[in-house]
Amino acid sequence: MKKFALLFALVLVLIMALPATAQDDVDMVYEDVDPTGATVEFWHQHSGAREEELIAIVDEFNATNEWGITINASNQGGYGDIFQKMNLGLVEGGASLPQLVVAYQNQAATYQLVDGLVDMRAMVDSPTWGLSEEDKADFFPGFYSSDIFPTFGGQRLGFPPNRSLEVMYYNIDWLNELSESGAISFEGAPQTPEQFREASCAAVENPFSGATGDTSTSVGYQLSFDASRLASWTFAFGGDVFDYETGQFTYDSEAAVEAMTFLQGLFADGCATDIAESFGDQTNFGQGVTLFTVGSSSGFPFYRSAVEDGANFAWSVGALPHTTEEPVMNLYGASVSIPRSTPEQELAAWLFVEFYTSPDIQARWAEASNYFPVRASVADSLGDYFAADPAYATAFDLLQYSAAEPPVPGYDFVRDEAEGVMAAIVADPSVDVAASLADLTATANDILADQ
């Protein structure tokens, strides 16, 4: 709540500062700009092994780029912390801001309320500095277009260096046991919501034989209350939480209501529970007392640790059970955006982004970070990695079915509202799902209108 209040206050101040700081939207032409010797501060959220690899990539760029550009990459906290620092910097006038920053799409949209970011089209499409058509075609289309903002006249406010996918983690051995004992009527991972329900409820009555945790707590699915989960299930039921034509949230869509009703039913039947502790679903999954969880593919290392030191079973990931013909997977991930500075620094920042998203570097980055690369050709370099990590390979194959959450300003606040509504719906079977989601939609659109 405290964090919410601070963020809200920041955005309010940003909006108040709008008339004073907004600039004319003039496309910068970088053809004649010379980035030689420019220095770029790069704010990111990576830590541990990811940060080490990122620093190695930065060092390589610094040592090899022909312009003598220097990138200084530094961890500035988590996504939320960086968002706060960026907002404070924009309020302050921009002098303390970096020249390259990690930002989710909705965060970038917030920065752009005060014209804080560079429209990267002038760089990406530049004959001198931009990408070739072949290069552009190499990017996954959904990734490439995810930072283009219709609400800002089609501006490109970011560029994707990596992405994650919301996947379903499942215990292969337990599913096999359920199938062999006749507790479920299908083999393998569930493909439809009904199969998911069948397996989830069967798991309660038929605990995993290899479980190391308390089998009396065995459950089919553990849900964390998160707006991304809500979006993922809505996608799986064939809908969306945002209408891009009207520019309005659609949490009250038929698919969203069906999805939440489905989850409410799972909870009411005792086949699903919520997560009592942070990342508790990873723990319970590792101990073999939770059959399914849904989470980011970048959580592979944590799941792997939990399983290897836990019940040590065979596990994998797959698409969320869906009512659509093909899966629809929630794809997310922060991009990198270029705050306004000098033309030389802006161009230097782009040249690093270009390097960062080149195929060879992407292959290195994907292996070190467990994120997905943004270029299809990188798959050729990841053969060994796919072999060593079949779950990653499986998830990689799902990238083609991706959809994204709305890249609109104020989505951070909407997310908080969505989490509350999710919790209320599954906590009480008598709660009217449609009415709750209608209220959420109204609130979300009010927040959007306030931006």
Place this chain on the structure above:
Amino acid sequence: MANATVITPNKDTTIATIRKFPVGDIVTLIFAAVLVIALLTATGQGQFSTDSTDIFAPILAAAAVFFGFLGAYSLGTSTDATGNLGRAFIVIIALWAGFISRNLGDSGNLVMLLVCAVLAAFLLYSAYRDQGRGTVSTPMFGPMNLIVLAVLVVAVVGVFISETSFALDNLWLLALVVGIGVVIVTLIALVRPDRARSYSMISLGLGTMAFLYVANKIIIICDVEEPQLDRIVALAGAAAFGLMIQAVIPRVVPQQVEVPIGSSATRSFDPIGAIGNWFRSITIGKAILYAILTFAAFISMVPFLWMISSSLMTLGEILNRAVLPADPVNGLCNYVEAWNEANFSRYFMNSVIITTLTITGLLVTSILAAYAFAKINFVGRNLIFSLLLITLMIPESVTMIPNFLIITGNVPVIPSGADDYFGIILDRNWLDTLTALTLPFMASAFAIFLLRQFFSTIPDELWEACRIDGGGHLRFLIQIVLPIARPAILTVTLLTFISGWNAFLWPLIVTRTETWRPLMVGLYNFTNDQGTQLHLLMAGSFIVILPILMLYFATQKAFTEGIATSGLKG
């Protein structure tokens, strides 16, 4: 001290306690200061290595010998207590020198032998001197001296056992001696509580040795590429810091006083009898109460114990809710990994500097303001005090933006220190500086309130007496109010330390580089959006809270008193 002058009180005089700052302590302070400087240098730069070609190794070994002789000087000039202090300290120096010089080959062994021989000789000599003075000092072959000598003997023998170098591998002998020594010292302290202080010095020395041993083991087990001398120096510096604290605490010089026949002062202490009496005093009601309190204490300690246990586990063990680590010895490597990964070498010193500066500034402003509100009548005093209290109700999230604008120079309240001594400039930017991290917290309405409450309880008659003696407010504050208000000041110090030490959001916002980032920001490195490296986070957390625990234990009594007397309890 045997020759202390005995003051006989009469109707016009009274007995005063003389607190002396012995010469030996000053020498000890110098030792400690040098080691603390070494600590600061080493942890700040991290540039030492134990490579035999490293110039620092022979320099430090030579320095250890030099300080050994200085320590011997302190033995010859000190009182009994400081003599013990010196002895304990010298043992540390000897081990330190040994560790440093172990990579010097044969010459290092010679250095070690020389140091140990000289120290042993002076140890015996000083004990002989004390005995000759007829003081209450330790006998030449008393248990304390025997323990110290045993350690030295083991150190010397270690040189011969290892043949080619001062044998760290044989330091398990030291650990054995440490274990036995600590038990003996504890028992002696129980039997002779009047000498507990001296024995605590020995315990400190032995503890340091144990620390060095464990550090060495960690280096070996965790396969640290190169033994990090900066960390060993840090350990020695930490020990020196402890010694410095001991040294600056004023102590009563031993003196002969007249007491009535049969006074309890002449009776020997009977610990077994005392424990028996305590057991006999326990009623059923008390037993139940103690059982409940013990249970409550255990429950309150569970999170802390869980943190320690988790810090020795693998990530998988924690994720699977293990209670105890399967391999706690390898679990020690989590501390090394946490220290390295979170850049604690730098962040630790940053936190120390930031917290120290903040506390100093806050005490100056708060004491002056609280005194004014409590003891000086001026127009609008209560109104201003009320306004001050209102600021306590303003949440941090509201003040953050104005504070940020101020420290970035966007609000013209920051005076220029360099560009214009008399002006106010608009473009002053304190981002990423120590100023931004400390200045905003050098005034606190809560601290002023707490101190004001305490100052208000001091009788006005004291102020009137001070006025009669010609004293003003400043003299009254410094000489009378502050000594009385020690518990409240220590409470403010502790609370400020905790808040400064634990600060996260503000330091993260106003720093752009690692230069001045504190520990808490380092801890954040173990968390990302998809999970937390709990084992490293717990190891890092233990490192972070250790200073808070130590400070709390050191000020526990005053802290409780300060809270109780300033109306904040409950």
